[in-house]
Every structure is written in structure tokens, then in C-alpha cells.
Amino acid sequence: MASAGRGRVEVVLIYQSLLGIYGDRGNATVLARRLAWHGFTPELTVVEPGEALPDTGSIYLLGGGEDAAQITAVRGLTADGALHRAADRGAVVFAVCAGYQIVGNSFTVGADDTVIDGLGLLDVTTTRGPVRAVGEILSRWEDDSRPDEERWLTGFENHGGYTRLGDRARPLARVEVGIGNCGDGTEGAVQGTVIGSYPHGPALARNPALADHLIATATGVELAPLDRPEITELRRQRLAAVRRSPR
Numbered sequence: 001m002a003s004a005g006r007g008r009v010e011v012v013l014i015y016q017s018l019l020g021i022y023g024d025r026g027n028a029t030v031l032a033r034r035l036a037w038h039g040f041t042p043e044l045t046v047v048e049p050g051e052a053l054p055d056t057g058s059i060y061l062l063g064g065g066e067d068a069a070q071i072t073a074v075r076g077l078t079a080d081g082a083l084h085r086a087a088d089r090g091a092v093v094f095a096v097c098a099g100y101q102i103v104g105n106s107f108t109v110g111a112d113d114t115v116i117d118g119l120g121l122l123d124v125t126t127t128r129g130p131v132r133a134v135g136e137i138l139s140r141w142e143d144d145s146r147p148d149e150e151r152w153l154t155g156f157e158n159h160g161g162y163t164r165l166g167d168r169a170r171p172l173a174r175v176e177v178g179i180g181n182c183g184d185g186t187e188g189a190v191q192g193t194v195i196g197s198y199p200h201g202p203a204l205a206r207n208p209a210l211a212d213h214l215i216a217t218a219t220g221v222e223l224a225p226l227d228r229p230e231i232t233e234l235r236r237q238r239l240a241a242v243r244r245s246p247r
């Protein structure tokens with residue numbers, strides 16, 4: 001059972017008009033719902049380009065988007081500065097796909113592979129890959145202290161950029177089916193409280209243990225497992241689908 005009265009937790013959803021085309025907004029919905037189930041009071045702040053990000057957030061979310069939108073987003077976030085301050089004070093940044101590329105050192109866009117500076121919150125670098133990575137992805141979370149079932153991460157990847165990790169970042173997971181970062185067997189990256197990852201789905205709906213990991217990291221509270229049969233069933237179906245039809 002969730003315990004009551006654990007306090008307010010602000011989730012900041014960033015630039016949906018630019019980084020909202022893959023349904024990653026669902027990550028905010030999942031966090032808000034799970035925060036409430038765990039006894040917190042969730043507060044969702046939606047920030048659009050031109051608006052300032054709050055410095056009060058506990059979890060900041062970035063989603064997927066197209067190349068041009070990605071450039072606009074990184075410019076806005078660089079000028080704003082709040083994501084850097086958030087990472088410095090130990091807030092969680094969870095960045096998916098274009099968002100993942102944005103929080104890295106740099107990414108390339110366009111036919112001439114123009115290099116665009118990222119935010120530098122994750123030591124990763126993205127360049128155009130040989131083939132677009134599209135399809136169901138299955139990976140295994142690197143955290144071996146977790147129960148075996150929780151370590152399977154499922155999602156849907158759709159990206160042309162390939163991401164390589166530098167020394168300061170470590171992979172989030174190992175790929176079993178799909179491409180992930182760049183076809184080197186790794187998926188996502190972790191550096192302090194900043195996590196980047198390719199899968200949509202949205203990722204936190206498909207992987208509730210990852211959602212709870214973000215909440216636990218942001219709040220410092222050890223969370224009891226939640227028994228939600230509908231989520232267990234969704235997870236069972238998605239895992240079965242990717243295992244049945246590996247790419």
C-alpha cells in the first residue's frame with residue numbers, strides 16, 4: 001500500500017510543441033500517477049519554448065522530435081540554463097531520443113551533417129548512422145541489483161542518429177533486440193542523475209520499475225513495489241511481442 005503524505009514532487013515536461021511527436025508526454029502522466037500511488041503529491045509543470053523552466057523541479061522530461069525542432073529546442077534550453085542547474089543540484093533529467101541527443105555533447109543534422117552543440121549534461125555524441133533504427137527494442141538494464149524481471153526494458157525506437165558514449169557516461173542497458181545507441185550493444189546512457197534513452201512507448205509506461213527508479217532517485221525515498229495487474233499485463237504483452245518477432 002502507498003503511504004500518505006510524502007510531499008510535493010514537481011515533474012517538468014519540456015517543449016511538447018517541439019519534442020512531443022512520439023507520445024513521450026505519457027512519461028509525465030505515468031510519473032504523476034505513480035507518484036500519487038506512492039503517496040506523494042505530484043505537480044506537473046508544462047513548459048513551452050519562450051517560457052522559463054522552473055528551478056523547483058524534481059524530475060525534468062524531454063521527448064522525441066524531428067531534427068529542425070531539436071535545434072530550436074537545444075537553443076532554447078541553452079539560453080535558459082535551468083537544466084544545467086537542475087543536473088548540478090541532483091534533480092533527475094530523463095531524456096528520450098531527440099531529447100537524449102540534445103542533452104549530449106553534440107548531434108548532427110541535415111544532408112551536410114552540420115554539428116549542433118548539445119547541452120553537455122551527458123558525455124555522449126550523436127552522428128548520423130548507416131541505417132535508421134526503427135522497431136521494437138528489447139534491452140537489459142545494467143543494474144544487476146534489481147529483480148530479474150524488472151531488468152527487461154521494452155520500447156519502440158525510431159532514430160537516424162547514432163550515439164556513442166564517452167568515458168563519463170555508462171550505458172543504461174544492453175541491447176537484446178534492436179539497435180539502441182549505435183549498434184554496439186548498448187542502449188541509453190547514465191551520468192549522475194541524468195538518464196538518456198532511445199525507446200518511446202512511452203518508456204515509463206512499459207517499464208514501471210524505471211519510472212519508480214526516477215522517483216526514488218529524485219526523492220531519496222525507497223519505494224515499495226506496487227501491484228498493478230493492468231500494467232503487469234501490458235508489460236507481459238509487449239515483452240512477448242518483441243520476443244516473438246525479433247527484428
Ligand code: GLN
Nearest residue numbers: 064065097098159160161
Ligand atoms: N531526429 C532524431 C533522429 O532521427 C531523433 C528522432 C526521435 O526523436 N525519434 O535521430
